[in-house]
Structures are given as structure tokens and as C-alpha cells.
Amino acid sequence: MVGLQQVFKSFGMALVGTMHPRMLWLSLRPFLIVSVLWGCLIWLTWTPALEALSVFLTTSIFTSWIQEGLVWAGFDNARAWIAPLFFVMLIIPLITISLLVFIAFSTVPAIVKIASRNSQFHDLECKQGGGFFGSLIYSLWSAMICLALVMLTLPVWWVPPLVAVLPPLLWGWLTMRLMSYDVLAKHASSEERDLLLEKYRWPLLCMGIASGMLGAVPTFFWATSALALVLFPIVSFIALWIYSLIFIFAALWFSYFLLDALKQLREEELDKALTVESRVVDMELPFHG
Template identity: 35%
Template sequence: MQAVLTAFGRAIVSQLHVRMLLLTVLPFVLSIAIWGVVLWLCLNAMMDWTQAFFIENDGFSTASEVLTWLGLATLKAVVVPLISMWILLPLMIFTALVFVAAMAMPFISRHVGGRHYKGLERRKGGSFLGSLWMSVSSFAVFIVLWLVSLPLSFVLPFMFVAQAALWGWVTYRVMAYDALADFADAEERKAILRKHRWPLLCIGTLSGLLGAAPMLLWLGGAVFLFFLPVFATGAIWLYVLVFVFTGLWFQHYCLQALASYRVEHGAGGPESALPLLDMDEAADAPAASGTPPAALH
């Protein structure tokens, strides 16, 4: 657990670097462009379909009973847009995750590796196609599990736990692969993912909990339809920010694990296991580390 917390602290410092903040711009813009079009063209049609389905299957009375039982009777008037936005939520999150994995993770890998692990050999055991396959296959499994867990969504504590666990698993699968793609060979990657499965899943799950705020913001757009564009934009930006931070967290943890693995197996000198704190990055965010820049030399 100490290694997870150490990587978390380093990820905070790295996230406050101006380059990492700017790294959120492109995935955010692309996600906004795609989902702006999707919501404009499809949201009304989806709400019409949902309303027709509810009318044909007596869904309104069932939804009313469930919401009243949960103490959320005030949401009965917006149950159709709420369910429509809930159905779109996994697709929106996956879009942000894929854009961050494809566009931001290579920069994150170079940023963290170049500043903190300069002596770590790049063995390039991953590939773009491998990353794409990991993303698509993981999301396919996620959709099945998400559908199975839908009944838990009606109980608020379980809703957050189930969502965090599912997204934690997907994020762990996608981010861990990308974090090791440039530096580890195939055998090293398999060994590290096997040995560190639970800490990596812990990082993914904790990151999933961070996604609770943008999830509520996204669903809030269904409650306040007039502010839907603002709420949706804010939710997408927060998800991109969370995924960039998560990428940094995975990158720091995975490279430390890789460096230690090589030392243990005689594939790298002891110095390769020691992360280097870059002075420029520390100067950009002295408050986050709690240490004056001069003491970080």
C-alpha cells in the first residue's frame, strides 16, 4: 500500500505541471465535439423511445414506487431524461478514457520516464494495436458486467461502489498496459501485471471513486435540462482530468515496479530503481509536495 500512496503523491506533483494540465485540452475538445453532436442528434430520440417503452410496460408506476421507496420521489418528473443520460454514461466515460489512453498516455509515459526514470531502458513491448485491443475487449466485458449490476444502481451506496469497482477494473486493464507499453517487454509486462494485480486494481478503483463527482454532474443535466450543455461539458472535462491524473498514478507506480523488477532479476543497476525528482516539475508545484523546491535537489 505504501507504493500506491507514494505513486499517488508523485502523480499529484506531476499533474500540477503545466504540460500535464495542457494535456487535458485535446481529449476534452474531441470528447466535447463527439458528445455535443450525439446529444444534439440523439438525446430527444432516446428520450422519446424511453418514454414510449415506459408507457407500454407500465414503467412509470414502477419507477414511481422505486423512487418513493428510495426517498427520491421528486425525481419522478425527470425519470425519462435521467434514464436516458444514465444509458449514455458508460459510452461517454469510455470515450474520454480511450482518448486519454491514445493521446495522453504516450506523453505521460515520456514525461514521467524522462524526468524520473532516465536510466530505465525502453524495451517497447506494447503497441497501439495491443492498446486498442485491450481497450475494446475490456469495455466489452464491462458492458456485460454493467448490465448485470444495474439492479444495484437503485441503492445509492451500492451504485457508487459498483460503478467504482467496474470502472476500476477497466481503468486498471487499459492504463496499466499503456503505462508499461514503452518500457517493458512482453514478459516483464505480464510478470508485473500478475505480481501487482491487486495494487493496480486498487489504484483503478480509487480512481473510479474520483469519477463519482463528474458522474453526478452528468446525471444532474437530466434533472436541470436547461443547464444540460453546461453540466455535460463540466462532467466531460472532469472525467478527462481524472483519467489524466489516473494515467500519471499508474505510470509512476508501474515504472517503479518495473525498475524494482529489473533490479531483482539482475536486468538493471540499483540506480534504475530510484525515481529522480525533476527540479522544473518540483518548482512548478512546491505546495503539492509540501517541501520547498530547494530541498528537493
């Protein structure tokens, strides 16, 4: 039975697999693409975005108290860095979610293919329970839900303890949703996928949160360090690659766990079918005597 032991076993297999050159390349590809796209977008919008945010933070009754409170607390130059800090806080979730969705949509199938080459999964039948459009719709819908949750909770990200708690929970939930669907899309039927996600909901959520906690390290530094604000382009570039590597590891972790769970499920169903067939034969034998 797939349980805690299998969670740790798949964790170890994923940890070793992540160090493979092929996996490192798979982490670089989405990182480079997303970095270029967001780099161009930030470069084009940095100045007008800061000007708009500065006006909004100064004039809005909902945010003007932040600057006044910082000045009252002794941060006389708060007006100089509050707008860039707000911009960074707003852009971090968008970059992270876009990277995770891109990896789930474009890279996870390749990772599942590599994981399925393991000897224990050679005879695992592919039932194609998910497809291209199903994955796209599921990924976008999950990302929209996560983004809405981020926007609702973003104001309390300023509270130091919560900046290390909320991101792991949000990234963990999104990681669980995206990885679980895409890992099983090729090998499991839709019925098998629903059954596995229901049966192993809590282990999968814990795996997602654990992955989110790993991803919270760059988030925490990104959101709380003055150095990250000054060197935002460089720091964001490094942090984004760390995110990418963590998400690749999570994809491997979910792949090994769910493929093994699927194998166990089919073995259990086969045993049940053989048991029922054996009982039917035993019941019919006396009538053929």
C-alpha cells in the same frame, strides 16, 4: 521492494505532476474531442431518444412499474422527467468509457514519455512489449467487458448507496486494465508486463478503485441531482473535464508506480544473474589451480 510506500510516493508525484501546464493541456485535448463528438450525437438524438424511451417505459412490462411506483409515491409529474433521467443514466457510462479509452489510447503514451524523463528512469531500456494494434485491441476488449458489466448492473444504480459504490469499482477495474497495459507497452517486454501485472495485481486494483472513487464524485452528482438533469449539457461539460483530469492523474500515478516496479524487477533479475555467475566462477576456480 515496491510496496505501499511506493504507492503513496507515486501518488504524490502524480498529484504534483497533474498541476503542470502540460498535463492540464493533455486533459483538455481528449475532453474537447470527446465533448464535441458526444455533444453532436446527443443534439441529434435527444428528441427521438426521449420519445422512444418514453414509449418503452410506458408500455414495457419490465419498466412500466417504475412510473406507476413513482406516481403512487406522490411524484405525479414523474412521466415528464423519467425518460430524460433514463437517458442520462444510459449515456453517462458510455461517455465515461469512451473518454477513458480515448485517453488510454491517445494520451497515455505522451504521459509515460514525460514520466520517463524523471532522473530515476533515464537508464530504463525500452523493450517494446506492446504496440499500436495490441493497445487498440486490448482497450476495445476491456471497454466491451466494462460496458457489459455496466449494463448488467445499471438497474441497481437507482439505489442511492450503490450509485456511489458501483461506478468506482467499474471505473477502477477499467482504469487498472487500460493504464497498466499502455504504461508498460513501450518499456517492458510482454513477459515483464505479465509478471508485473500478476505480482502487483492488488496494489494496481486499489489504485484503480481510488481513481474510480475520485471519478465517482461527478458521477454521483450527475446521476442524482435534479439540477444536473435540467442543466445536462452544461453539467455534463464540466463533469467530463473533471473525468479527463482524473484520468490524466491516474495515468501519471500508474506510470510512476509501474516504471519504478519495472526498474526494481530488472535490478532483481540482474542481481540474481550476477549471483549465479559468481557461484559458477567459484565452483570452477579450484579446477584452474
